[in-house]
Amino acid sequence: xxxxxxVEVQRLNSRTAVINLAGDVTTFAExxxxxxxxxxxxWGVKNVVFNFRENDYINSAGIAILIGIVTEAxxxxxxxxxxxxxxxxxxxxxxxxxxxYADIHNSIDEAINSVx
Amino acid sequence: xxxxxxVEVQRLNSRTAVINLAGDVTTFAExxxxxxxxxxxxWGVKNVVFNFRENDYINSAGIAILIGIVTEAxxxxxxxxxxxxxxxxxxxxxxxxxxxYADIHNSIDEAINSVx
Amino acid sequence: xxxxxxxxxxxxxxxxxxxATVAKRVGFDAERIADIKMAISEACTxxxxxxxxxxxxxxxxxxxxxxxxKLEIVVIDPGLGGPPPSNVNNPDIxxxxxxxxxxxxxxxxxxxxxxxxxxxxxxxEDDSTEFxxxxxxxxxxxx
Amino acid sequence: xxxxxxxxxxxxxxxxxxxATVAKRVGFDAERIADIKMAISEACTxxxxxxxxxxxxxxxxxxxxxxxxKLEIVVIDPGLGGPPPSNVNNPDIxxxxxxxxxxxxxxxxxxxxxxxxxxxxxxxEDDSTEFxxxxxxxxxxxx
Ligand SMILES: Nc1ncnc2c1ncn2[C@@H]1O[C@H](COP(=O)(O)OP(=O)(O)O)[C@@H](O)[C@H]1O
Ligand SMILES: Nc1ncnc2c1ncn2[C@@H]1O[C@H](COP(=O)(O)OP(=O)(O)O)[C@@H](O)[C@H]1O
Numbered sequence: 001x002x003x004x005x006x007v008e009v010q011r012l013n014s015r016t017a018v019i020n021l022a023g024d025v026t027t028f029a030e031x032x033x034x035x036x037x038x039x040x041x042x043w044g045v046k047n048v049v050f051n052f053r054e055n056d057y058i059n060s061a062g063i064a065i066l067i068g069i070v071t072e073a074x075x076x077x078x079x080x081x082x083x084x085x086x087x088x089x090x091x092x093x094x095x096x097x098x099x100x101y102a103d104i105h106n107s108i109d110e111a112i113n114s115v116x
Numbered sequence: 117x118x119x120x121x122x123v124e125v126q127r128l129n130s131r132t133a134v135i136n137l138a139g140d141v142t143t144f145a146e147x148x149x150x151x152x153x154x155x156x157x158x159w160g161v162k163n164v165v166f167n168f169r170e171n172d173y174i175n176s177a178g179i180a181i182l183i184g185i186v187t188e189a190x191x192x193x194x195x196x197x198x199x200x201x202x203x204x205x206x207x208x209x210x211x212x213x214x215x216x217y218a219d220i221h222n223s224i225d226e227a228i229n230s231v232x
Numbered sequence: 233x234x235x236x237x238x239x240x241x242x243x244x245x246x247x248x249x250x251x252a253t254v255a256k257r258v259g260f261d262a263e264r265i266a267d268i269k270m271a272i273s274e275a276c277t278x279x280x281x282x283x284x285x286x287x288x289x290x291x292x293x294x295x296x297x298x299x300x301x302k303l304e305i306v307v308i309d310p311g312l313g314g315p316p317p318s319n320v321n322n323p324d325i326x327x328x329x330x331x332x333x334x335x336x337x338x339x340x341x342x343x344x345x346x347x348x349x350x351x352x353x354x355x356x357e358d359d360s361t362e363f364x365x366x367x368x369x370x371x372x373x374x375x
Numbered sequence: 376x377x378x379x380x381x382x383x384x385x386x387x388x389x390x391x392x393x394x395a396t397v398a399k400r401v402g403f404d405a406e407r408i409a410d411i412k413m414a415i416s417e418a419c420t421x422x423x424x425x426x427x428x429x430x431x432x433x434x435x436x437x438x439x440x441x442x443x444x445k446l447e448i449v450v451i452d453p454g455l456g457g458p459p460p461s462n463v464n465n466p467d468i469x470x471x472x473x474x475x476x477x478x479x480x481x482x483x484x485x486x487x488x489x490x491x492x493x494x495x496x497x498x499x500e501d502d503s504t505e506f507x508x509x510x511x512x513x514x515x516x517x518x
Binding site: 064067070086087096 | 413
């Protein structure tokens with residue numbers, strides 16, 4: 001049995017890249033997400049946009065993955081942007097305190113424009 | 117506990133009316149569906165369009181309701197049109213033989229245009 | 233896995249969602265999942281209506297077993313509906329539409345059309361009625 | 376109703392879908408349903424990972440009981456994880472981000488934030504561990 005997560009990276013320009021996530025953000029997502037993050041970090045981008053449009057299940061293990069990314073992003077002086085998390089995701093991000101370290105945006109465009 | 121079905125009728129013109137169904141087409145739907153059908157029949161329309169866009173669960177009791185409507189419609193010399201049933205609904209309609217008595221259409225407009 | 237639900241019409245939806253989740257997890261495609269959902273709903277509706285006389289103090293049990301190539305579904309009711317039918321009639325929709333017979337009686341027939349195997353099993357231990365269905369992941373598999 | 380599932384990570388989804396279906400049927404709104412789904416997933420993940428050592432030969436049981444104003448959820452595991460913690464720590468996300476503690480350990484805390492009641496109950500009959508949660512349909516109800 002497999003738990004599906006599809007992760008896709010998209011380079012917008014030299015400064016910004018998007019990580020598109022589709023599926024469940026759980027333990028099974030750790031390698032795909034950190035792999036995608038490393039890949040775009042190797043490109044040297046400064047702005048990392050997570051696209052949560054296609055997710056409706058996150059658990060505490062998934063949140064731990066995102067916290068790990070925040071740690072790395074701070075070391076690399078990157079800015080993290082969370083685009084289109086569901087209202088449930090937003091609530092959880094707020095509860096955990098993730099919103100102190102990453103901005104929430106209602107659309108990918110809004111996220112991208114905020115770092116132009 | 118209630119099983120939700122929402123039924124709405126819409127009179128397009130003197131000859132055609134639409135029955136919009138949202139929810140589960142099961143035993144619980146009998147009264148709302150036959151009620152809506154009677155209402156538009158009282159208007160004297162000749163073309164009855166069922167809009168299945170918002171349904172994904174039909175069971176044998178629901179099919180029996182539709183068969184009952186076919187019987188009535190034949191008595192009243194009405195034409196029945198099934199708009200936007202899911203591919204699963206279409207398969208079931210075909211299996212049961214309902215498609216001999218009602219046309220399937222991929223959109224409301226297509227259904228309406230076919231009786232213009 | 234096993235699911236025990238009070239015999240109340242509408243609760244077949246719980247079994248339906250469980251079956252859909254399991255079928256998805258083991259790789260059934262959307263069309264087969266829709267078939268499974270319909271079949272399990274009909275089987276549970278019968279187990280509730282007939283086998284438990286729609287009395288929510290009774291319970292029905294659904295056992296789902298995922299094998300490599302197939303999903304097995306067993307629906308068990310307390311057997312209050314008496315012995316289940318030994319054969320399934322094709323519905324005569326023309327007679328229904330002509331008002332010769334009342335519309336209905338299509339549940340078991342639909343199940344046999346949608347599933348690869350389906351039959352009642354009279355329990356040897358008690359009065360309960362078991363209905364067993366099997367569906368293969370791929371339609372044209374050697375069986 | 377009762378659900379018995381093999382202790383395998385990913386199977387918590389089955390419990391999640393069942394809980395969502397039941398909660399919807401008894402009138403919980405979308406936000407509360409999302410809370411329930413997350414809480415039951417965390418409880419089942421713990422029951423699978425700790426309480427059953429993620430061995431699918433073990434089973435966890437989920438019991439859902441709908442009352443007038445609340446939904447009660449009990450998750451039972453075979454107790455292979457030893458005695459469950461007696462208190463829940465607030466996660467220190469700053470320390471996690473600074474790398475002082477590893478990210479994690481938020482499951483039980485999230486559950487207590489999302490549910491109206493949550494506690495472990497050590498079974499008196501056997502070694503099994505029970506985790507009981509209650510959520511009210513309306514947030515501001517007199518309790
Ligand atoms: N679990 C059961 N126990 C006893 N009898 C059953 C059971 N399921 C079905 N039956 C019998 O089989 C008949 C046909 O069932 P079905 O094809 O589902 O159509 P319907 O429920 O509309 O009659 C029922 O009318 C009932 O008499
Ligand atoms: N069902 C259980 N049986 C035994 N111990 C448990 C159980 N659930 C949780 N625990 C213990 O409580 C700790 C905290 O759990 P949790 O808050 O979900 O975070 P995490 O699983 O990330 O450690 C776990 O590390 C485990 O030691």
